[in-house]
Amino acid sequence: MSDDVLNKEMLDYQLMKAEEYENTLDILHPEDVIKQEKAFLFRSSKLALVVGHSARSPGAKGCPPISRHEYHWNQFLAKIIKDIATAKGINCEIFYRDGIGILGAYQEVNDWKADACVELHFNAYNGQVVGSEVLYGSSNIFSKKLAEDFQEMLVRVYSREGVANRGIKHCKAGVDRGGENVNQLVNIPSCLIEPYFGDAQSDAKKAKKYINVLADSIIAVYLNFIKKA
Ligand SMILES: [Zn+2]
Numbered sequence: 001m002s003d004d005v006l007n008k009e010m011l012d013y014q015l016m017k018a019e020e021y022e023n024t025l026d027i028l029h030p031e032d033v034i035k036q037e038k039a040f041l042f043r044s045s046k047l048a049l050v051v052g053h054s055a056r057s058p059g060a061k062g063c064p065p066i067s068r069h070e071y072h073w074n075q076f077l078a079k080i081i082k083d084i085a086t087a088k089g090i091n092c093e094i095f096y097r098d099g100i101g102i103l104g105a106y107q108e109v110n111d112w113k114a115d116a117c118v119e120l121h122f123n124a125y126n127g128q129v130v131g132s133e134v135l136y137g138s139s140n141i142f143s144k145k146l147a148e149d150f151q152e153m154l155v156r157v158y159s160r161e162g163v164a165n166r167g168i169k170h171c172k173a174g175v176d177r178g179g180e181n182v183n184q185l186v187n188i189p190s191c192l193i194e195p196y197f198g199d200a201q202s203d204a205k206k207a208k209k210y211i212n213v214l215a216d217s218i219i220a221v222y223l224n225f226i227k228k229a
Contacts, residue, residue, distance in 0.1 A: 046091040047222050048114035049078045050105050050181075052121040052192070054098040060124030062198030065208040070198065073207075074120035080215040088219065106184035115226050116146060117190035118218065119181055122207065124199040131203075132158055133166035135192040137173065137182035142189035144168070149225050153217045154195050158206050166194075189225070193218075 051074050053059035059070030066073055078094045085092035093112060097105045109117050123133070132154035136147035147168040155165050168191075171179035178192050195214060196203035 045226060046093070046112065046114045047081075047085055047219070048093055048095055048109040048112060048117040048188070048190075049081055050095045050097070050109065050117060050119040051075050051078050052097075052119055052181075054096065056098065060122065060198055062122065062124075062207070063127070063201055063204050066122075066198050066204045070120075070122055073122065073198070077120055077211060077215060080212065081218055084215050084219050088223075090219065090223070102180050103184065106181070106190075109188065109190075110185055114188050116222055117185060117188050118146075118150065118222075119190070119192040121192060121194050122196055122198040123194040124197060127199050127201075130197050130200045131164040131166040132160050132196060133194045134168045135171045135176075135178040135182050135194070136168060136190070137171055137179060139183040139186050140189050143182065143185075143191055144170070146189040146225055147191040149221045150191055150193055150218075153221050154193065157210055157213055157217055158196060158203075 051071060053069070053071040055071060058072060061069050062073055068076075075094075082092045082094055093114075095105045095108050095112075100108070106117075123129075123131070132151065134147040134151045134154065136143040151165075151168050154160065158164075160166075169176075169178075171177065171182050173179045173183040182190060182192050184190070196207045198204055198207060
């Protein structure tokens with residue numbers, strides 16, 4: 001091995017070690033990030049709702065009594081949530097992916113400087129599987145906690161037991177379903193909820209029966225979350 005090659009390898013090794021060291025320092029000292037996030041979270045109270053899918057591509061179709069695609073059902077749900085939030089003095093806005101896509105919608109959420117963001121969906125599989133789950137990413141360190149809080153609420157609202165409590169799922173952008181959605185916001189905690197399987201009759205019935213409970217509970221989780229954050 002020539003001296004030049006050896007020197008380059010040593011330099012690369014040192015740089016890698018330096019980066020590892022810096023990364024370790026970051027991990028060991030998260031207090032700066034937390035302070036920044038805390039200040040941001042307390043500045044105002046704004047809840048952003050992203051309606052999953054679009055009118056052009058409305059997502060999964062729910063069976064009766066949902067009888068609608070995700071996009072239309074969750075547009076309806078989002079309006080209920082917004083009405084409740086407004087009555088409680090919480091700033092709540094609905095964001096759509098229509099015409100601007102996932103990145104465009106999240107850019108708007110970012111520009112609006114929301115305190116937390118939740119994207120609304122429902123699952124569909126084979127008409128038999130039921131359950132609740134929440135997807136989250138790594139772009140904001142509080143997103144996991146937000147996802148946990150939402151999942152805990154969904155388990156309670158829909159009385160999930162065993163495998164029907166599908167838990168929270170960490171998603172990577174470009175790898176996992178929903179990964180693109182839940183990794184867009186750096187300064188804003190966000191997650192994506194799948195409260196039920198809209199194509200399963202028992203879950204569709206629960207979706208309709210508890211729609212106001214879900215809307216109320218989303219607000220309650222949000223308020224509790226920003227209080228603690
Ligand atoms: Zn969906």
